[in-house]
Amino acid sequence: MTNGTSSDAGDIRRSPARGSPPVLRLSARAFDSLAAGTDQGEASRVLWRSEQNRRRLLLRALLDHGRAASGSDGPLPPLDVAWDLLEVAEDRAPDEVHAVLAHPPVGRWAARTLSRLLGLAHSDTPLWVDLGYLHTVAAAAAVRAGVDFILPVPVRHRVLVLPTVGSGDLPTRHVWSAVTLHHERGRLRGAPDHPLCSDAARASETWRPARTLRVTVNGLVLTAPLEDADPFRHSSAPTRPVRLSAESARRWESMLTGAWKILVDRFPRQAAVLTRTPLLLAPLPGRGRFRLNSASSGDAVGAVSLSEPDNETWLAETLLHELQHARLGALLRMVELLEPRPGPTGYAPWRDDPRPLKGMLHGIVAFLEVAEFWRVSRTVVSARARTHADFEFALARGQVAEALRQVRDHPDLTRAGHRFAAGLALRVDGMLGEPVAVEAGNLAGLARDAHRIRWRLRHKDRRPDGGDGPASARAGGPWAAPPALLHGVTELCRLWLLDQGDFLRRASRASDTRTGVLAADWRLVAGDLRNARDGYAELLRANPADERAHAGLSACLASLEEQPAPCRDDAVVRPGTGLTDRGADRSG
Incomplete structure (x- = not known):
């Protein structure tokens, strides 16, 4: 699809300083398989290779610009010293160097630091510390290749991180420091007298080897580093290490084992693709009861930041969700799907903020995979769990269909973008006719409508076509700092379906707070529509501007057939999707 037909990518394990990466091409068949959800691995292989090529080009550009940056070395030797060590390591063990350069945080660091050198990004971290990550990359590659060296490297917050190798504690005097690292036959020490380990693969009081989870089901192996130390493990600004306990790591391994069994048993094609994906798990604080808090970015394809799961099903769903983000991120760099210009933003049913076209497309692709996960x-699942699975399926397919109506004929799509969007539409259209349990369909419709109405009320300055409102709103309008989450009703629907006993206990103690969930919302989800209506009306008498109460009351009145739900727009909402009585089918 890109500049011709498919061809073999060739050997990508080239010295970062020598030669150019091979040209890659994505066939039309492989391109279409990404939209249709039928990729057997051909498209993904090309995408991952393109990311590896891009990373080497980023490294070369970073080296060139870093050389020219005034004062960029600080207390470290020039970047060329680290580069030379990287070449020596690659000459001895190219596979080991390849593994270090493929590490997702390396890509995020390279892109972020290059943006800083080009004046496109700012950081309070000294430039020499950020550039010095190259020294730690070279040191890590040399350790893995068995190359002895002496090299000054940066230390952040008194922790030395060697990507893919491990991390060690060093008693430095300052937040940003440089130490001279000695490596000799596996032994590491920070000069002059700070031994780290006698074997980089073994833990000591001052050294923690990199932790990698490895799970096997039916002979299919999934490996995923569990990264808690690398400063570039998350998509936000560089992050301090947050050490995982051994018990927490065991829980992660147990959850990943269960999730992998689900994927291998139910989604063998996607599981096979995941085995070849540069996957990395970066734990976030907190534990969600239902859907996990997760995030990823295109500069670190394969890296997933997520909260600790307490259910393997949610982890399995999240892995497929994030795999789609990774593939689309790589695809967008190979194929021009969108015109590179600012454009109007729209309503993404899974987000509280208006989204640009690129963000809309990412969400559509990811949540289409979520819909497929629950469809299968x-x-x-057991009969007890079927209604909840029906709810998740109906919710996701309805969200995707609503978002696709805004995107499919978007003027900023290129010819390839229109072809891709048409493929996505064919896939979701095939889902819309599948029946679901009445209660599941009704609750999915309720969740979508409640979110949409509240979003429209909050962003009331926006035009019906999804375009921007006044310039003052764009600069810092009602969505700049939302006071409460908009998806509270969705979470209540999940609780109702998964644990009605807990729902009723918590509903009896519910009070109106700023968390986004009202006492009347509990009654709405439980089907107690008249008491919910009275609760919303009472709130509006006390505060006529309460968007949550307005949205809830609209849903109640629609369900009670007293009036149609407001804030409808045929450009965004399909006609005939208003809330109905709980006895009618709202399958979405």
Whole structure:
């Protein structure tokens, strides 16, 4: 699809300083398989290779610009010293160097630091510390290749991190420091007298080897570093290490084992793709009861920041969700799907903020995979879990359909972008006719409508076509710092379906707070529509501007057939999707 037909990518393990990466091409068949959800691995292989090529080009550009930056070395030797060590390591063990350069945080560091050198990004971290990450990359590659060296490297917050190798504690005097690292036959020490380990693969009081989870189901192996130390492990600004306890690591391994079994058993094609994906898990604080808090970015394809799971099903769903983000991020760098210009933003049913076209497309692709996950899962789960699986399927397919109506004919799509969007639309259209349990369909419709109405009320300055409102709103309008989350009703629907006993206990103690969930919302989800209506009306008498109460009351009145739900717009909402009585089918 890109500049011709498919061809073999060739050997990508080239010295970062020598030669150019091979040209890659994505066939039309492989391109279409990404939209249709039928990729057997051909498209993904090309995408991952393109990311590896891009990373080497980023490294070369970073070296060139870093050389020219005034004062960029600080207390470290020039970047060329680290580069030379990287070449020596690659000459001895190219596979080991390849593994270090493929480490997702390396890509994020390279892109972020290059943006800083080009004046496109700012950081309070000294430039020599950020550039010095190259020294730690070279040191890590040399350790893995068995090359002895002496090299000054940066230390952040008194922790030395060697990507893919491990991290060690060093008693430095300052937040940003440089130490001279000695490596000799596996032994590491920070000069003059700070031994780290006698073997980089073994833990000591001052050294922690990199932790990698490895799980096997039916002979299919999934490996994923569990990264808690690398400063570039998250998509936000460089992050301090947050050491995982051994018990927490065991829980992660247990959850990943269960999730992998689900994927291998139910989604063998996607599981096979995941085995070849540069996957990395970076734990976030907190533990969600239902859907996990997760995030990823295109500069670190394969890296997933996520909260600790307490259910393997949610982890399995999240892995497929994030795999789609990774593939689309790589695809967008190979194929021009969008015109590179600012454009109007729109309503993404899974987000509280207006989204640009690129963000909309990412969400559509990811949540289409979520819909597929629950479409398949609902056929194999127990009868008790079936209604919840139906709810998740109906919710996701309805969200994707609503978002696609805004995107499919968007003027900023290129010819390839229109072809891709048409493929996505064919896939979701095939889902819309599938029946779901009445209660599941009704609750999915309720969740979507409640979110949409509240979003429209909050962003009331926006035009009906999804375009921007006044310039003052764009600069710092009602969505700049939302006071409460908009998806509270969705979470209540999940609780109702998964644990009605807990729902009723918590509903009896519910009070109106700023968390986004009102006492009346509990009654709405439980089907107590008249008491919910009275609760919303009472709130509006006390505060006529309460967007949450307005949205809830609209949903109640629509369900009670007293009036149609407001804030409808045929450009965004399909006609005939208003809330109905709980006895009617709202399958979405």
